[in-house]
Amino acid sequence: xxxxxxxxxxxxxxxxxxxxxxxxxxxxxxxxxxxxxxxxxxxxxxxxxxxxxxxxxxxxxxxxxxxxxxxxxxxxxxxxxxxxxxxxx
Numbered sequence: 001x002x003x004x005x006x007x008x009x010x011x012x013x014x015x016x017x018x019x020x021x022x023x024x025x026x027x028x029x030x031x032x033x034x035x036x037x038x039x040x041x042x043x044x045x046x047x048x049x050x051x052x053x054x055x056x057x058x059x060x061x062x063x064x065x066x067x068x069x070x071x072x073x074x075x076x077x078x079x080x081x082x083x084x085x086x087x088x089x
Contacts, residue, residue, distance in 0.1 A: 002042070003041060004020060005022050005040055006040075006041050010035040012036065016034075022040075025038050026038070030086040035083060035085055036082075039074075039078050039079070040078055047075055056077045
């Protein structure tokens, strides 16, 4: 599966960087001493669909099928890393 690495700074509503390689993202995070989370996202498919397909998540309630829920969904199983002042934490 092709993926990109997305950095979300602490307390930000939107990503501040998208990278094709984790190493490139980490160089940028260290350079700017950033605090936040770097997460791998699949290309051309939503995280909700991947999570359901892989059995990471099983929608059980009606609200878990709504566009609002799917639009804000993320999976703990996605590869992700936390940084504090540019350092992996």
